[in-house]
Amino acid sequence: MSDGLFTPPYPVPHKSKASLFKRFLTGWNSWIHTLFDRSYTMQMGEIRLPRLDFYIANDLNVVDQVLDDREKVFPKHEFLNELLDPLIGNSVFSANGKDWEDQRAMVNPAFAHTNLKRVFPAMQAAVDDLLAHIATLDRSNPIEVDPLMTHVAADIIYRTIFSVKLDQASADQIYHAFHRYQKNIQPGAMLTLYGLPLFGYRKRARRAAADIHGVFGPIVRARYDAWHGGGGTAQADILQSLLEARHPETDEAFTYEKIMEQVSTIFLAGHETAASAMTWSLYLLSECPHLQDALAAEIANETEGAPIAFEHLRGMNGVRNLFRETLRLYPPVSFLVREATAPTRLRDKLLPKGAMIVISPWLIQRNRNNWKCPHAFAPERFDDPEEVQACRHAYLPFGKGPRICIGAGFAQQEGMLILATIVRAFRLRYPDIARPEPVSRLTLRPMKAVRLWFDARA
Ligand code: HEM
Numbered sequence: 001m002s003d004g005l006f007t008p009p010y011p012v013p014h015k016s017k018a019s020l021f022k023r024f025l026t027g028w029n030s031w032i033h034t035l036f037d038r039s040y041t042m043q044m045g046e047i048r049l050p051r052l053d054f055y056i057a058n059d060l061n062v063v064d065q066v067l068d069d070r071e072k073v074f075p076k077h078e079f080l081n082e083l084l085d086p087l088i089g090n091s092v093f094s095a096n097g098k099d100w101e102d103q104r105a106m107v108n109p110a111f112a113h114t115n116l117k118r119v120f121p122a123m124q125a126a127v128d129d130l131l132a133h134i135a136t137l138d139r140s141n142p143i144e145v146d147p148l149m150t151h152v153a154a155d156i157i158y159r160t161i162f163s164v165k166l167d168q169a170s171a172d173q174i175y176h177a178f179h180r181y182q183k184n185i186q187p188g189a190m191l192t193l194y195g196l197p198l199f200g201y202r203k204r205a206r207r208a209a210a211d212i213h214g215v216f217g218p219i220v221r222a223r224y225d226a227w228h229g230g231g232g233t234a235q236a237d238i239l240q241s242l243l244e245a246r247h248p249e250t251d252e253a254f255t256y257e258k259i260m261e262q263v264s265t266i267f268l269a270g271h272e273t274a275a276s277a278m279t280w281s282l283y284l285l286s287e288c289p290h291l292q293d294a295l296a297a298e299i300a301n302e303t304e305g306a307p308i309a310f311e312h313l314r315g316m317n318g319v320r321n322l323f324r325e326t327l328r329l330y331p332p333v334s335f336l337v338r339e340a341t342a343p344t345r346l347r348d349k350l351l352p353k354g355a356m357i358v359i360s361p362w363l364i365q366r367n368r369n370n371w372k373c374p375h376a377f378a379p380e381r382f383d384d385p386e387e388v389q390a391c392r393h394a395y396l397p398f399g400k401g402p403r404i405c406i407g408a409g410f411a412q413q414e415g416m417l418i419l420a421t422i423v424r425a426f427r428l429r430y431p432d433i434a435r436p437e438p439v440s441r442l443t444l445r446p447m448k449a450v451r452l453w454f455d456a457r458a
Contacts, residue, residue: 005376006287008329009435010366013037032334032362032440040367040374044347051195052079054356055349058367060393062346063359066338067401072097076403077339077356082192083185083442086202086209089261093269105248107262110241113160114410120310123414126155127421129165134425134454142431142451145282149418150175150275156414157270161238161263162219170215177211178272182441184208213264220263224256238266273332274411276443279450280330281322281419283436284377286428286452291379295319295423296457308424313416319423321379323415327397329377331361334440336399361396362440370394429453 014036039045045056057063066074075096084094092103113119130152137143151171158166166174184205220239226232227243234240242259246252254262285292295318299308302315313319336359340351351357366374371390372381381387398405405411422428431453436446 005373005378006284007375008284008287008377009437010329010375011035011437013039032438032444035363040363041369044349046349049193051193052356053352054358055346055351056358056360056363057346058360058363059347060364060370063364063396064400065346066357066359067336067396067399067403069338069401073341073344074338074357075341077337079189079192079356080337083189086206087181087212087268088265089257091261091265093265102248103262106245106254107242109245110238110262110266111406113236113238113241114407116409116413117310119156119160119410120413120417122159123156123417124307126152126159126165127417129155130418131421131425133168137454139454139456142453144449144451146275146279146446146450147172147175149278149282150178150271152418153271153275153278153414154267157267158216160270161266162216163235163237163239164219174212174215177208178268181205181208181212182443182445185442212268213260216263216267217260220260221256224259228253239263269405270407270410272443274414276332276445277323277326277330277411278415278418279446280438281326281415282422282428282452283430283446283450284326284329285322285419285423286430288377289427289429291318291322292423292427295322295420299420299424308417308420313413313420316416316420317383318379319416319420320412321382322419323412324382324395325377325379328365328371328395329375330438330444331365331397332443333397333399334362334444335360359396362444364394364396367394425457426454427457429455 011033017036017038039056041058042056043059044062045058047054047056057066069075076094081090081094088094090099092100092107095103130148133151134143134148151166151168154171154174155166158164184202223232223235223239224243232243234244239259242254242262245254285295295316298316298318299312302312303309306312338357338359340353340355340357343353344351344355346357364370368374371394372387382391398408398411429452431451436448436450438444439447
């Protein structure tokens with residue numbers, strides 16, 4: 001890989017570990033802003049906070065050991081679950097042990113509806129609506145992309161769960177409420193870690209979560225009541241599978257509250273992350289006109305001018321590499337959190353019972369010992385035989401082991417379809433303003449709105 005590559009923005013790490021107070025201030029809004037130089041390359045780090053000690057595992061063998069969790073001693077940490085609780089409660093994302101196994105068994109059939117071929121028409125319909133919406137926007141000014149990507153990703157998963165499309169007002173409500181949720185939960189998390197009072201942050205986060213639930217709660221209620229009252233007609237969607245699910249041992253159905261938790265999980269996990277990835281992809285493209293032209297040629301070659309079909313995506317290697325490289329540089333889930341349920345030795349550290357173990361795709365995917373020019377944007381690295389090892393072992397935007405993302409294929413397919421559709425229709429340009437800065441809260445997002453010029457492609 002040659003030099004002269006584009007290096008997109010990232011917070012330049014501090015030279016050395018900052019004081020506890022400084023880390024508190026910088027971590028207030030974004031976890032990745034507390035990192036220092038060695039955070040990227042050390043094998044195992046230890047950070048002491050007033051309420052908790054936590055360990056950062058970068059050693060890839062330790063990463064596998066913790067995430068594969070063959071001995072079942074590294075469940076998801078309660079701290080992360082507390083951050084997510086107002087949104088998703090105790091669901092398939094947050095549960096642990098036997099409870100998780102039972103929930104997975106009940107939820108698995110619902111994921112048949114995310115089968116890639118089966119879901120393609122819903123994706124296509126949502127993407128057609130996106131293009132129609134862009135056509136109504138004033139393109140004599142740069143357009144804010146994050147709400148557009150949130151809407152299309154939310155619309156796709158909404159159609160898959162409920163068989164209806166998501167209207168603009170609901171999409172806006174979800175976008176703003178989730179933004180408020182993230183803004184309040186991150187300081188809330190910092191205050192918890194430092195053992196300080198919460199000053200209403202959690203309350204405000206709860207109100208934001210309630211606004212999100214308010215969008216689909218009435219649909220779930222109506223269908224739940226109809227189905228259990230014997231008057232509902234079966235639909236071919238995720239909600240229907242959840243209504244029909246039975247506990248593997250007790251044969252009990254999900255309660256309304258439990259369905260709301262699973263639906264909230266699938267809806268949020270299914271769009272927030274994907275929207276973040278697509279926003280970053282579009283930004284990266286806007287800085288690389290040559291790549292846009294190369295991708296437009298690839299898409300034209302695959303489709304021969306026809307609408308993009310399911311079969312075309314397989315041949316779009318450049319678009320796939322763009323999506324993968326975006327997830328390497330800007331992993332929407334930038335840290336995974338596990339708990340040591342017994343005293344455990346990991347490399348030279350003896351972790352006490354209850355210790356938090358953080359595994360960070362952000363750090364592992366930007367570690368110069370794993371990747372060449374790790375901060376550079378180079379989608380072609382995914383075709384480079386010298387980087388095969390890194391792609392296999394040091395690439396985990398979807399996690400690893402038994403808790404790996406259930407929607408990885410779905411996300412890649414919608415990402416490719418949306419990116420290919422936009423590249424085919426527009427040339428993107430980044431305006432002459434400061435570059436977007438990533439901040440990491442629950443997901444990794446640009447700190448300020450990313451606005452791009454959308455020039456129609458001839
Ligand atoms: C670019 C998009 C996405 C990214 C980066 C992503 C990332 C992740 C990661 C890192 C995990 C594991 C978390 C951990 O181990 O602590 C996860 C789990 C999960 N994801 Fe995704 N995800 C994406 C899209 C999706 C989609 C589209 C769906 C649904 C259609 C989905 C549903 C889930 C579920 C249900 C889990 C929990 C699985 C379990 O623990 O049994 N995700 N995701």
